[in-house]
Amino acid sequence: MVAIGIGAAGLPVDLELVGVAVLGLLLSACLWWAYFGAGDDERAEHALAGALRQRQPMLALEAFGYWHIPILLGIIATAAGIKKATGHPGEHLHTAQALQLGGGVALFMLGVLLYRRTLAIGSVRWRAGAVVAALATVPIGLGVSARRAARGAGPLDGRGPRVRASGGGALECRR
Numbered sequence: 001m002v003a004i005g006i007g008a009a010g011l012p013v014d015l016e017l018v019g020v021a022v023l024g025l026l027l028s029a030c031l032w033w034a035y036f037g038a039g040d041d042e043r044a045e046h047a048l049a050g051a052l053r054q055r056q057p058m059l060a061l062e063a064f065g066y067w068h069i070p071i072l073l074g075i076i077a078t079a080a081g082i083k084k085a086t087g088h089p090g091e092h093l094h095t096a097q098a099l100q101l102g103g104g105v106a107l108f109m110l111g112v113l114l115y116r117r118t119l120a121i122g123s124v125r126w127r128a129g130a131v132v133a134a135l136a137t138v139p140i141g142l143g144v145s146a147r148r149a150a151r152g153a154g155p156l157d158g159r160g161p162r163v164r165a166s167g168g169g170a171l172e173c174r175r
Contacts, residue, residue, distance in 0.1 A: 034108075
């Protein structure tokens with residue numbers, strides 16, 4: 001969420017910016033839900049406590065060590081992509097941005113999948129599908145962005161009414 005605020009700093013508030021910011025917040029919420037789920041933190045604790053005593057240290061290292069590395073790297077990559085997308089709504093999507101967004105989410109979901117598989121908590125099937133779907137967004141996003149750039153700005157071309165926040169909390173409205 002910090003990435004959205006940093007990316008939007010100083011930009012006029014228009015429909016494109018609001019749309020990108022809302023999508024970024026929704027993506028953040030989905031990632032939070034994919035990790036924490038409904039009571040899965042307690043299930044993880046029970047899985048560790050229920051494991052053989054000799055197995056517990058390695059299980060904890062794998063689940064909370066190794067598999068959290070891709071989770072954290074995925075968060076970082078996704079945040080970088082969200083910041084860039086928020087700062088440049090409606091602009092052409094470059095390969096690096098597409099990889100940050102799609103690849104970051106895929107890496108995060110892969111880490112969550114491996115963490116859950118290691119502790120044998122929750123289903124990993126839909127998370128495997130989410131990894132594939134997130135990776136599929138990279139070429140899809142690049143294709144949509146290229147088509148949009150080829151035909152010029154779309155319906156959200158940034159020419160609509162804008163509201164800009166100025167110092168002291170004042171709002172200025174422009175067309």
